[in-house]
Amino acid sequence: MQQITFKTYSILVTSIYNGYFVLNILYFLSIGIGYTIKRERKVFKYIQKRKKKKKTKKGETGKFST
Incomplete structure (x- = not known):
């Protein structure tokens, strides 16, 4: 009896989880x-x-660009 309820419970849980x-x-x-x-x-x-x-600003951005 306990095994059957556990199985149905697990199926319910898995379906809900899925x-x-x-x-x-x-x-x-x-x-x-x-x-x-x-x-x-x-x-x-x-x-x-x-x-x-x-x-537009080639000289200024040239210093900071890596």
């Missing part, structure tokens, strides 16, 4: 995708700004 796991994966994926898109945009804008700066 459901939450899938939900969490989807949630994190959506957040991650949004974050990476935002980050890519920021990096792209930053690179564009740096390129513009390098073109």
